[in-house]
Amino acid sequence: MDLHLTGKKALVTGATRGIGNAIARGLLSERCDVAICARDARAVEASVRELSRGGAQVFGKAIDVRDREALIGWVEASAKELGGIDILVANASGLAHGVTPEAFRTAFEIDLMHTVNAVEAAIPYLKRSKAGAIVAIASISGSEDYGYDSSSYGSLKAALQFYMKSVSRHLAPHGIRANVVSPGTTYFKGGYWHKVEEEEPQTFAETIKANPLGRMATPEEIANMVLFAASPAASFVTGANLVVDGGMTQRIPN
Secondary structure, three states: OOOOOOOOEEEEEOOOOHHHHHHHHHHHHOOOEEEEEEOOHHHHHHHHHHHOOOOOOEEEEEOOOOOHHHHHHHHHHHHHHHOOOOEEEEOOOOOOOOOOHHHHHHHHHHHHHHHHHHHHHHHHHHOOOOOOEEEEEOOHHHOOOOOHHHHHHHHHHHHHHHHHHHHHHHHHHHOOEEEEEEEOOEOOOOOHHHHHHHHOHHHHHHHHHHOOOOOOEOHHHHHHHHHHHHOHHHOOOOOOEEEEOOOOOOOOOO
16 A cells, blocks of 8 residues: 655654654655654664664754653754654653652653643644644553552543544634544563563563563654654544554453
């Protein structure tokens, strides 16, 4: 299937590793121009070098997405460098754990508010696009309870789903689509589940067993859904929560 992404200008937050990096690589493989950001300046520089091999246009900047002004500045600089914005992927997450005020604050500032601030900054540019699309990365934890210690993370992922549904309806008259992709357990070296595998092998094994497909997703499998949702191939898909979990969730969406 031709996703009709050639020449599109795409921004991806938290794109130096894991799902975010796979999304950036996928967009480049579809001949998009891409801008990325993350906190670690060295990681951003290394990722830009890697991603731009072969002549692709890649812009990167080190920012903390909790810093609203810095995030807005990155969106505006990216639009200038790339020549506009067609796609925004809000991927960065604080991966908050626990029920402390600090955990909830982290989830609020990173998972929710970084998305809100990036979307608001990108809207003027997306309105000029003929194929404007926003994709926010949530989680199956926003729809099902996976433990009290995950409530800070899950609560704000649930809030993110509500926000994106509202955004989708508000921006639809402007031809801008907005969707959520909710990954299930996703494994990559250096990621959360890699750490669990090393430190809590029994929990890791039980989690694998709980998935009907008997494994975890790769970042590339999540990225494939993001690319589709962001592309003109999904031109009548907006306001959706696209779950990519290998059948792990048990709820029946209403």
